Amino acid sequence: MSPDEFRRAGYAVIDWIADYWATVEQRRVTPADPPGTVASALPTAPPTVGGEPVEAVLADLDSIVVPGLTHWQHPGFFGYFPANTSGPSILGDLVSSGLGVQGMLWATSPACTELETVLMDWLAHLLDLPRRFHSTGSGGGAIQDSASSATLVATLAALHRASRGRWRENGIDRRYRAYTSTHGHSSIEKAARIAGLGADGVRPIDVDPDSQALLPAALRAAIEADLAAGDIPAIVVATIGTTSTTAIDPVPEIGAICAEYGIWLHIDAAYAGSAAVCPELRWSHAGLEYADSYCFDPHKWLLTGFDCDAFWVADRAELVEALTVLPEFLRNAATESGAVIDYRDWQVPLGRRFRALKLWFVLRWYGVEGLRAHIRSGVALAARFAEQVRADDRFDVVAAHPFSLVCFRLRADDDTNAALLAEVNGSGRVHLTHTRVSGRYTLRLAVGAPQTTEAHIDEAWRLLSAAADNLPTP
């Protein structure tokens, strides 16, 4: 494809995306077709001869693919946590695709590494993170694909530390333990399994039944029990904004325990970290000075497209020691000088995209104040929804909602709540998901799309209220 062909086809794709964004609200949020609908509409083998114009592919996108999507950018999408993007993020990522450079080493594209280092410092400023995470000290940040990978590399660095270096050569040759609350994300168990600790290596710590936050006394007891059994506590993962309810673990107390026992403390703020751009929400980040590593996902609630997890460590040397492997074909003078960062040593894969570009585009388009306005809008819309739920005595709000997630349920049994969820999602106008809080089926409404307004919140509530009217009395 020549530059001129690219220009012409590129305009067509830009138009297609602009039209998609302008009309997404008119679509069902989720498709209703059974499994196999999309696959059965496609050929079973690639074309022998190419040359199909981009317009033909766009037409198939319209007729086959888009009807089979769940529209995460729809203003009625309230499921899981948001994963919202924005125009500037799309364009920053487009530049990254167009340049097609590899940032695995500083030497393989210096600007790719240096812009990322600068942007991670910008984000650290934006969230007012402790100085120990800035690259100007002993720490620093890097973009990971997701919080799952951030938890994994934190676990690996923690094993390196807990083993006093023997893990690199010997692997898992004793029982190392990881700790997180019963509401810690599933990626913590997955990271432990990948790292060879096994599911048994993760100690689930009880939460306070009111706050759903980790109980420090239970953490201390679990650590003491493991030490008594001869096991080695390696890492504690505390969560700021759990996936179920956005509970906030008591990081100051947890941090003091980790410091006392010399255990790595990783903070998973995948969703709620973005809230710290607003000074009035920074109370949620108390205790961060205890953390050895911290991450949040700009791709969740900061208008930056997936994948973009921002991950920091307080001691970058420890992380690099844990992960570096230097074969001959990657040796170069810059690496050996020690004067540069090679981000391949901060992550699982070797290769890396130029992902700092989308953050750069987003921060320059919105500015600090624009991002604060986005967060405040989500918090206010969630508060509006919670008020409507509370004002209806058929419903309960079942957890605090400091951010943009509201957890609620009908005063009815689990099956009735599941039926309510299925009913409102079946409308195609909204999409909510569920969790369990204290064992009970609970609906979740998470706000994040920049197109979501009070009208969409009110529509969601009307649909829920009407569906509740029509459910068979339990």
Place this chain on the structure above:
Amino acid sequence: MSPDEFRRAGYAVIDWIADYWATVEQRRVTPADPPGTVASALPTAPPTVGGEPVEAVLADLDSIVVPGLTHWQHPGFFGYFPANTSGPSILGDLVSSGLGVQGMLWATSPACTELETVLMDWLAHLLDLPRRFHSTGSGGGAIQDSASSATLVATLAALHRASRGRWRENGIDRRYRAYTSTHGHSSIEKAARIAGLGADGVRPIDVDPDSQALLPAALRAAIEADLAAGDIPAIVVATIGTTSTTAIDPVPEIGAICAEYGIWLHIDAAYAGSAAVCPELRWSHAGLEYADSYCFDPHKWLLTGFDCDAFWVADRAELVEALTVLPEFLRNAATESGAVIDYRDWQVPLGRRFRALKLWFVLRWYGVEGLRAHIRSGVALAARFAEQVRADDRFDVVAAHPFSLVCFRLRADDDTNAALLAEVNGSGRVHLTHTRVSGRYTLRLAVGAPQTTEAHIDEAWRLLSAAADNLPTP
């Protein structure tokens, strides 16, 4: 950013990329500035107020970022392995960014999963992979970010199998071993370290000094020695196209050994897998019917932008068992029906981009014949270069060049060869990298950019030949 603002800014970015591609050849392939040049030209904190037009960011790209890049798409880029992209890939990825959907579960965006399943079958057709890898049987494919991650998930599935299921709960509670040749990629050691086997868990197997390929007898001896010591052989990673020299391990013999001992066989064809689109190069893939898993990188030599590693397993159930974790907040009817694929269980992270789109755009634009023409061009250009080297009795070609990589050196000591490399790279017209073959410093010239023509190959040779003239006699 409104759809109309996006449209206007999007055209500007498309134009910028088209201009970059049209002029990239006029740039130095690699920058000459010292570390810190780019970082020091940028503000240390994000702007408080946003609203900067995209044109301002593009201007800073021109003045600050682009001069600090290594241009991987430059026709004079011959380093590492290629990582080339193309117009259709960029546009397919742009659609993915614009849609912003999450493909972690089938239910979170059915078309994202189904198009990927279909496209992985298309690629399996394209490479004529054994039927066991097609989704219509017990196998199937998924896109990973990189071959590093493919090796890691293969290692995890192998541990699950070798432990007869106890690894999931107990982790690494005995000594598992991985095997690869001394020319296996560094990501194999990294995967073993991440999985908790330690660097000691990887047994480096000697290669034949002529072919640089793994010696099956040495593999068998290493397995027997480990078994005698009570260790458990878990995985063999064979390489089709090693990073140093594109050596091809003898997969039929290795496969027979793996079958005999019940060891997982993973094939790393990260770079050379693309060659199998050409029937005349499929001899390089002999023995694939023995493999439990296989991967190659369309983002290296198949005109698809990073990240896009194509990974297949012969038994998808084994992989999913190894990696699945199902928390309440991800439970859904489709998953529980067993009728759908949830790709989160095929990879390390939970979230995933809609990466099948770029493959779809590439395959429809180039067609099978267009991709074959691209591979054949690379092979022919490498052969042309090798002829020029061979015709000069100051130089030796030091390994076979079945694909698009030529390894060569001056008949001189290592320091003189390193000086030669530094001299030609210093010209800014080309970029080559190095390796060691049988312990000796060796230059590598890898072809892959669609803009590379005979003229660029001839220029590279002229620069090398002239630099050799001017080196001090060793």
